[in-house]
Amino acid sequence: MKNLLLNNENGILTITINRPDKLNALNTETIQELKQTFLDIFEDESVKGIIIVGSGTKAFVAGADITEFIGLTPEEGQKLSAEGQEVFDRIELFSKPVIAAVNGFALGGGCELAMACHLRVASDNAKFGQPEVKLGLIPGYGGTQRLVQLIGKGKAMEYLMTAEMISAEQAERWGLVNYVTTPEQLIPKCVELLNKILMQSPVAIHGIVNSVSDYFTEGLDGFIGENIEFGTCFGSEDFKEGTSAFIEKRKPVFTGK
Numbered sequence: 068m069k070n071l072l073l074n075n076e077n078g079i080l081t082i083t084i085n086r087p088d089k090l091n092a093l094n095t096e097t098i099q100e101l102k103q104t105f106l107d108i109f110e111d112e113s114v115k116g117i118i119i120v121g122s123g124t125k126a127f128v129a130g131a132d133i134t135e136f137i138g139l140t141p142e143e144g145q146k147l148s149a150e151g152q153e154v155f156d157r158i159e160l161f162s163k164p165v166i167a168a169v170n171g172f173a174l175g176g177g178c179e180l181a182m183a184c185h186l187r188v189a190s191d192n193a194k195f196g197q198p199e200v201k202l203g204l205i206p207g208y209g210g211t212q213r214l215v216q217l218i219g220k221g222k223a224m225e226y227l228m229t230a231e232m233i234s235a236e237q238a239e240r241w242g243l244v245n246y247v248t249t250p251e252q253l254i255p256k257c258v259e260l261l262n263k264i265l266m267q268s269p270v271a272i273h274g275i276v277n278s279v280s281d282y283f284t285e286g287l288d289g290f291i292g293e294n295i296e297f298g299t300c301f302g303s304e305d306f307k308e309g310t311s312a313f314i315e316k317r318k319p320v321f322t323g324k
């Protein structure tokens with residue numbers, strides 16, 4: 068990978084977006100590398116959970132790479148958006164937990180990438196924003212949709228229309244991030260959260276991802292989705308192990324089968 072650093076420690080894969088001289092802006096090559104990475108790790112049993120972070124101390128991701136926008140036709144713009152949306156949807160629906168470690172600017176596509184992750188932890192120097200309107204654009208990687216889901220329509224409208232950046236604390240108050248930490252505690256907090264999740268049944272975690280996503284998917288009834296996922300759990304080894312462990316008053320050892 069040219070623009071991503073990958074490091075697996077004890078089953079937690081840290082994906083570092085590594086274009087620090089461009090504040091980790093997402094060019095199409097980086098988006099494609101993200102797509103490939105999530106395809107590669109889908110069936111990789113050595114990867115249990117994922118952290119996405121930006122290289123350096125200044126930015127998580129300062130947006131899509133604006134230099135690639137120049138001269139695009141409406142059709143090409145729509146294609147760029149569709150490709151980005153596909154990758155971010157893949158992250159949102161990923162069967163293993165994905166946490167964004169927001170270590171600086173999370174602007175435009177950077178904020179959208181963080182929102183596509185299952186959870187967000189921000190360092191106290193992080194800044195969030197969807198400044199696309201300043202460029203005569205709107206967000207194109209799911210920002211108008213996921214922001215409404217996370218913070219509600221009224222605040223989302225203000226955030227999208229004013230292009231103003233907000234602090235990590237404000238983002239936490241609005242429900243855009245789960246936790247704010249010092250820069251030093253950012254990755255340890257993500258690891259702590261992932262370890263809590265990784266103690267649970269991977270089958271059930273996948274069911275949670277699917278069911279919660281169904282709530283927001285046009286044409287899907289989340290209650291029906293939940294009903295199917297609930298039933299699926301009963302056919303799993305994890306369910307047998309979880310209930311046996313409860314009866315036998317011991318900790319379960321889940322296999323994700």
Ligand code: COA
Nearest residue numbers: 088089090092129130131132133134172174175176198199
């Ligand atoms: N796309 C392409 N390049 C970007 C970028 C982006 N989204 N964001 C930053 N960069 C580049 C800058 O062009 C600069 O490159 P250069 O050194 O070759 O000139 C480098 O990253 C450093 O950025 P710079 O603007 O000098 O840093 P700063 O501290 O003065 O400002 C920001 C930081 C984040 C406020 C500013 O870079 C910015 O506004 N970026 C664009 C944010 C944006 O609109 N994102 C949404 C895109 S849809």
